[in-house]
Amino acid sequence: MDAVxxxxxELYRFYRAAEEETRALRGxxxxxxxxxxxxxxxxSGSGKSTLLACLAGLDDPDGGTVRIDGHRISHRPEAERAALRARLVGVLFQSGNLIEHLTVAQNVDLAQRLAGRTAPGWRxxxxxxxxxxxxxxNRPSRLSGGEAARAGLAVALANRPALLLADEPTGELDQRSETPVLKLIRERAAQNTAVVIASHSPAVRRLADRVITLKDGRVT
Structure with a gap:
């Protein structure tokens, strides 16, 4: 396995609206x-979510490159980025991780099929x-907030990703609901998954091996 x-x-991402330009990421x-x-x-507004979107291939940087497990995911057609993401990346958002008309198990199964890795035992x-x-x-509408967050993490980990990206994954959870989510993230990291979490949570900072701070699109 690659050491990285x-x-x-050197990621740059600019957004333009009329004559206004927002420099979301600056190197x-x-x-x-x-x-x-x-x-x-x-x-808020420092560029955390933009950074994670570029790392996941959900957005393409205006400058710079992103490589995951040796594969360049940036500056490719969306279909190629999506295929790499399905195989290599797990993405966990604060909400919207589940397809509403599918059960929890079916959501996990779908993520596995997209990655070409069907494994009911792992699910x-x-x-x-x-x-x-x-x-x-159960379908997502029958889950509590904590259960939905945990189900979203199960979907993000369904493809046994090389990289897990999480954007405020515990932002709406109390401490009791936050603990099992962070515990499983640490367990996956122990099995050689690289993890990046954008969060304000003190518990996430304590969990991390390293903390980086963004301000105005730059690492401070």
Whole structure:
């Protein structure tokens, strides 16, 4: 395995509206090794979500490159970025991680199929580790906020990703609901998954091996 799972070099991202230009990222570089958990902090509007979107291939930087496990994901057609993302990356948002008309188990199964990695045993292990075995047949509308966050993490980990990216994954959770989510993230990191979490949570900062701070699109 490469000594570095994630390598982002000199990322720039600008947004333009009429004559206004927002410089969301200004030369951000980041490397994350297998098993490392990196927390990205900073005030609202500092560029955290933009950075994660570029790292995941959900957005393309205006300058710089992103490589995941040796594969360049930036500056490719969207279909190629999506294929790499399905195979190499797990993405966990604060909300919107689940397809509403599918059950929890079906959401995990779909993520596995998109990655070409069907493994019912891994699905059951994931859901069991997150305390969701009894909710596998439920649709998202029947889940509590904590259960939905844990189910979203199960979907993000369904493809056994080389890189897990999480954007405020526990932002709406109380401490009791936050703990099992962070516990499983640490367990996945121990199995050589690289993890980047954008969050304001003190618990996330304590979990991290390294904390970087963004301000006005730059690492401070």
């Amino acid at each position: 799972i994630l390598r982002a070099e 951000v570089s980041l490397e994350v090794a297998p098993g490392e958990v990196v927390a990205v902090t900073g005030p 059951d292990e994931l859901l069991g580790g997150l305390g969701l075995s009894g909710r596998a047949r």
